[in-house]
Amino acid sequence: MGERLRNWAGNIEFGAARVHRPGSVEQVQEIVAGADKVRVLGTGHSFNTIADTEADLVSVAGLPADIRIDAAGGTVSVAGGVRYGELARKLDAEGYALHNLGSLPHISVAGAVATGTHGSGVRLGNLATVIAGVDIVAGGGELVSLRRGDADFDGAVVALGALGAVVRVTLDIQPRYQVSQHVYERLPRAQLDAHWDEIAAAGYSVSLFTGWRGDTVDQVWVKRRDDDAPAPAELFGAMAADGKRHPIAVMSPEHCTEQGGVPGAWHERLPHFKLEFTPSSGEELQSEYFVARADAVAAFAAVERVRDRVTPALQISEVRTIAGDSLWLSPHFERDSVALHFTWVPNQELVLRAVDALEEALAPFAPRPHWGKVFRSAPAYPRGRDFAALAARLDPAGVFRNAFVERYVLAG
Ligand SMILES: Cc1cc2nc3c(=O)[nH]c(=O)nc-3n(C[C@H](O)[C@H](O)[C@H](O)COP(=O)(O)OP(=O)(O)OC[C@H]3O[C@@H](n4cnc5c(N)ncnc54)[C@H](O)[C@@H]3O)c2cc1C
Numbered sequence: 001m002g003e004r005l006r007n008w009a010g011n012i013e014f015g016a017a018r019v020h021r022p023g024s025v026e027q028v029q030e031i032v033a034g035a036d037k038v039r040v041l042g043t044g045h046s047f048n049t050i051a052d053t054e055a056d057l058v059s060v061a062g063l064p065a066d067i068r069i070d071a072a073g074g075t076v077s078v079a080g081g082v083r084y085g086e087l088a089r090k091l092d093a094e095g096y097a098l099h100n101l102g103s104l105p106h107i108s109v110a111g112a113v114a115t116g117t118h119g120s121g122v123r124l125g126n127l128a129t130v131i132a133g134v135d136i137v138a139g140g141g142e143l144v145s146l147r148r149g150d151a152d153f154d155g156a157v158v159a160l161g162a163l164g165a166v167v168r169v170t171l172d173i174q175p176r177y178q179v180s181q182h183v184y185e186r187l188p189r190a191q192l193d194a195h196w197d198e199i200a201a202a203g204y205s206v207s208l209f210t211g212w213r214g215d216t217v218d219q220v221w222v223k224r225r226d227d228d229a230p231a232p233a234e235l236f237g238a239m240a241a242d243g244k245r246h247p248i249a250v251m252s253p254e255h256c257t258e259q260g261g262v263p264g265a266w267h268e269r270l271p272h273f274k275l276e277f278t279p280s281s282g283e284e285l286q287s288e289y290f291v292a293r294a295d296a297v298a299a300f301a302a303v304e305r306v307r308d309r310v311t312p313a314l315q316i317s318e319v320r321t322i323a324g325d326s327l328w329l330s331p332h333f334e335r336d337s338v339a340l341h342f343t344w345v346p347n348q349e350l351v352l353r354a355v356d357a358l359e360e361a362l363a364p365f366a367p368r369p370h371w372g373k374v375f376r377s378a379p380a381y382p383r384g385r386d387f388a389a390l391a392a393r394l395d396p397a398g399v400f401r402n403a404f405v406e407r408y409v410l411a412g
Contacts, residue, residue, distance in 0.1 A: 005057070007044045009285055011348065014041070016057035023062045025135075025143065025167045031058055032165060033141025038399055040165045042111020043083065045104070046372035047286050050115065050160060050404045058165060060110065069094055069173070075132050076173050080110030080166040084127075085275035087171075088267035096173040100124045100205065101270040103318075110166040115372035116158040116330045118339065119270060120320030121205040122293070126332055128157045129325045133170035136163055139395030143167075155328040155383065155390045160371055162387075162405045163394045178226040179204065179269035180261045183245045184238035187217040191236040193297045200293070200321045200338075202235060204228060205270060208319040209247040212307045218316075219245060221259075223269055231261055247272065248316050248343075284315060285351050288341040288370035289358060290331045293321055295365045296338040302361040303340060309357035313350035315343045328383035329409065331368040344374070352376070371408075380412040 005014045016039075022028045032038055037055035044051065051057075060081035067078045067090045076096065078087055084098075085105030091097060100119040102112060109127075118126035133147045134156055144164070146156045156163055187208070192199060200206055203222035210217045220238055224231060233240050244253040244260065253259075255277035257269050268274070291299045296319075303310065303317075318341040322332045331337070342358070344351045355376055359367065369375035381387070388410050395401070401410065 005041070005044070007046060007051070009047050009346065011047065011285060011346065012049055012052065014052050014057055015054045016052075017054060018056050020056060020058045021062045022058065022060070023064075025063065025137070028058060028060065028063070028137045028165050028167055029141040029143065031056065032137050032139070032399065035399060037402070038165070039402055040110075040161050042081065042108035042114070043106060045107045045111070046115065047374050048372065048404065049402070050372060052404065053402050060165060060167060061108065063167060069096060074173055075170050077133070077168055077170040078109060080169055081108050083108055084112065085267070089275075091173060092176050092265050092267055095176050097176040097266045098171065098173065099130050100127065101267060102127065103272040105267070105271045105273075105275040109169055109171070113157055113169065114159055114161050114166070115370065116327070116332065117372065118320070118322045118332070119205055120207050120322070120339075122201045122321045122336070123323055124205065125323045125325045126330060128327055128330060129323075130172040131157045131169055132172055134166050135168035136166050136394065138164040139397055139399045144394060152390050154326050155387050158327045158329045158371075159387075160329065160405055160409065162391050162400050162409065164400055177266050178263045179223050179266050180226075180231070180263040181221060181223045181257065181259050181269050182231045182261050183241040183259050184220040184222065184235045185218070185241050185245070187220050187236060187238035189215045189217060191238075192217055192300070195236050196297050199236060200296075206321070207272070210317050210319065211314060212304055212311060212317060218249060219247060221272070226263060247318065283346060285344040285346055285348070285374050286342065286370075287344065287351070287355055287358070287374045288339055289362055289367040289375075290322070290335075290337040290339050290370070291362060291365035291367050293336040293338045299338065299340060299362060299365050302365070303358065306357040306361045310342070310354045313342075313344045313347060313354040315345060317342050328387050329371075329381055331370060333381065333383070341370075378408040378412070381409075384409060384412050
């Protein structure tokens with residue numbers, strides 16, 4: 001019996017017979033060349049079986065980070081298993097920044113990008129949209145480099161680990177910038193509908209937290225860049241908080257990034273939680289659905305119509321925005337999106353009941369689920385066939401396929 005690993009939330013026990021932790025790209029190539037079935041594990045922060053396999057599981061976390069900044073080209077290249085927090089610190093120290101970050105800096109770059117992980121911002125694409133190149137150990141163990149502009153590149157970034165092991169990624173960078181964060185409380189629910197577009201665009205990156213009950217939205221977190229307009233004391237009836245807040249009101253805000261408008265480095269404000277705080281595992285599950293940003297107000301009402309089936313499983317919901325992109329399997333493919341995120345209690349039965357209710361309620365808006373979170377049904381993607389053809393070219397024997405990819409992508 002091989003080593004048994006679990007994901008961050010503890011709800012998935014990986015079925016892998018063998019777990020490998022190679023220390024070099026050559027070792028990754030040897031493992032892949034000698035295997036029938038392989039999946040790559042990032043930091044294991046996904047909530048479903050996307051990374052699972054019954055055969056060989058390869059963690060690329062042990063590859064040297066080897067962070068190389070190309071100032072003239074405006075890019076950085078880095079080993080795929082590096083965590084955003086580590087990359088961000090190095091970039092900031094050298095005077096550079098990324099366009100955005102997810103709520104947690106602990107996830108690996110290649111793993112995050114593989115599922116289309118995102119932050120918030122009406123003008124900001126998901127984290128995969130600043131990937132300028134990927135080096136992939138493909139199905140036969142050969143190293144394949146794809147760069148933005150190559151014919152297949154848009155299929156090779158949000159790739160669910162189905163094309164090969166991403167050992168190196170190149171990302172666009174920009175000069176470092178400062179961000180300040182304000183939390184506003186009790187946004188009148190009616191104001192959200194009346195002023196959704198303005199609220200979503202009230203800063204560089206805006207997140208709303210709600211339990212879908214009552215006549216107010218609990219909190220609005222507005223992250224502004226140093227070149228944005230100054231923060232108002234009131235946001236459509238929501239007042240600036242008089243102290244630090246956690247998205248779940250009853251929890252201690254100690255581990256949240258600085259609020260109250262105190263400016264700080266981009267990577268210490270864009271995530272909601274501090275890098276040095278490692279969140280405990282097993283206390284939540286998550287789901288997230290993306291619909292067109294233009295449908296946001298109708299989608300909010302649809303969620304509220306099924307709230308009696310949703311709230312028994314709910315800890316808190318977060319609403320964010322993501323600019324549309326051209327990446328074939330991106331949940332934001334050719335659609336400016338609003339993200340309806342649900343942090344659940346760790347009770348699979350209650351969660352699936354809520355997920356069913358949500359998928360039914362959101363069906364008129366053609367929702368796309370987050371690839372790394374709990375969902376039941378995924379829609380067909382317009383470029384799904386092209387992705388299947390690309391997978392067949394890079395991995396003709398289907399070494400990197402697993403049941404999740406077969407079911408949700410290749411079957412469609
Ligand atoms: C507390 C918490 C907060 C989160 N916050 C956000 C958020 O703000 N925004 C958001 O969008 N999502 C969020 N997520 C979801 C998370 O970003 C995604 O699940 C992401 O894919 C996790 O990255 P990972 O490195 O852990 O990947 P894993 O879960 O390990 O793997 C995910 C997929 O990537 C593939 N993969 C991993 N590494 C490689 C590689 N080197 N080469 C090829 N394929 C690879 C795997 O095979 C698998 O298919 C959050 C999750 C948690 C637990």
